[in-house]
Amino acid sequence: MTLIKSPKIWEMPGRLITPEKDYISRRQFLKSLGLLGIGSVALMSGCTGEKTAEFRPPAKITDTIPAPGENYPFRKNEKYTSTRALTDEIVAASYNNYYEFTTEKDQVWQLAARLKTEPWEISITGEVEKALNVGIDDLLKKMPLEERIYRHRCVEAWSMIVPWSGFSLKSLIDFARPTHKANYLKMTSFFRRNEAPGQKAVWYPFPYYEALTMAEAMNELSFLATGIYGHDLPKQHGAPLRLVVPWKYGFKSIKGIVKFEFTERRPGTFWNDFQSEEYGFTANVNPTVPHPRWSQATERLIGVNERIPTRMYNGYEAYVAHLYR
Numbered sequence: 001m002t003l004i005k006s007p008k009i010w011e012m013p014g015r016l017i018t019p020e021k022d023y024i025s026r027r028q029f030l031k032s033l034g035l036l037g038i039g040s041v042a043l044m045s046g047c048t049g050e051k052t053a054e055f056r057p058p059a060k061i062t063d064t065i066p067a068p069g070e071n072y073p074f075r076k077n078e079k080y081t082s083t084r085a086l087t088d089e090i091v092a093a094s095y096n097n098y099y100e101f102t103t104e105k106d107q108v109w110q111l112a113a114r115l116k117t118e119p120w121e122i123s124i125t126g127e128v129e130k131a132l133n134v135g136i137d138d139l140l141k142k143m144p145l146e147e148r149i150y151r152h153r154c155v156e157a158w159s160m161i162v163p164w165s166g167f168s169l170k171s172l173i174d175f176a177r178p179t180h181k182a183n184y185l186k187m188t189s190f191f192r193r194n195e196a197p198g199q200k201a202v203w204y205p206f207p208y209y210e211a212l213t214m215a216e217a218m219n220e221l222s223f224l225a226t227g228i229y230g231h232d233l234p235k236q237h238g239a240p241l242r243l244v245v246p247w248k249y250g251f252k253s254i255k256g257i258v259k260f261e262f263t264e265r266r267p268g269t270f271w272n273d274f275q276s277e278e279y280g281f282t283a284n285v286n287p288t289v290p291h292p293r294w295s296q297a298t299e300r301l302i303g304v305n306e307r308i309p310t311r312m313y314n315g316y317e318a319y320v321a322h323l324y325r
């Protein structure tokens with residue numbers, strides 16, 4: 001018998017991608033009731049006598065952050081830097097979008113701890129001279145590693161500034177040797193319902209998948225991150241491998257990648273296939289084009305709660321505007 005969990009009201013497609021201001025007011029509401037935070041949850045179960053021998057305190061957020069391995073720190077590429085201060089690391093690690101685990105941003109870090117990231121095989125396939133599989137550790141040995149500071153702008157109108165460690169997507173493409181028929185690069189995330197409870201939500205087209213044109217993928221900004229803040233990626237940020245395309249809305253930057261596939265025709269993408277009126281294939285950051293349900297003119301910088309104007313292509317116009325003329 002197959003058990004299909006009926007959707008909870010807060011998981012229903014109707015409330016997909018909560019506009020930032022609703023999210024904040026809901027948090028403030030919960031806070032006013034004293035219902036926010038691990039401390040209060042532990043306290044509540046204590047009061048009601050639910051604390052049994054099996055009770056395990058939840059992992060602390062600091063437990064989810066890896067220590068710097070022997071490769072670190074990666075060489076800083078000073079070309080990609082920021083005049084604004086970096087986002088606080090703990091803030092970035094506790095406010096995530098990763099629907100494979102949950103749609104609640106402040107709970108991803110706890111649930112993602114279940115994902116098994118070792119070993120991690122990546123397949124490279126489609127329009128390539130020779131399809132192959134490679135383990136993440138072997139791949140890293142072949143790639144030119146560096147650190148870059150990038151801005152990140154979510155379609156929900158929040159943003160952050162973080163240092164990524166990794167390598168350019170172009171270096172992976174050179175390694176993959178696509179044929180002349182390759183016009184697009186599709187990337188797919190892992191699919192493991194037993195480790196990722198959000199993947200049981202049958203209305204989403206999991207596994208998550210994204211795609212770029214070859215010109216976008218070859219652009220110098222397109223980056224594959226294996227680390228953040230000078231150590232490997234915590235699982236909530238997409239360990240062990242995620243895309244970073246900083247001139248596009250955050251949903252293009254797919255996490256937990258297991259497959260790169262070169263294609264002749266344009267592939268679908270997770271959000272565009274799910275809600276095409278709200279999320280496009282190209283999804284470049286553009287302050288003049290509002291989302292159907294909210295403005296994109298400004299964004300909230302997480303950690304400092306500063307509201308700042310959104311910039312065309314998220315400020316990366318000089319690198320990418322020529323791709324769209």
Ligand SMILES: Nc1nc2c(c(=O)[nH]1)N[C@H]1C(S)=C(S)[C@@H](COP(=O)(O)O)O[C@H]1N2
Nearest residue numbers: 096097098099154208237250251253254255
């Ligand atoms: N596999 C996968 N990748 C994903 C997502 C997701 O739900 N699943 N969410 C995207 C969205 S909407 C954003 S804003 C960023 C968030 O990255 P972060 O949580 O590391 O800040 O990841 C993107 N990549």
Ligand SMILES: [Mo]
Nearest residue numbers: 154155250251
């Ligand atoms: Mo996002």
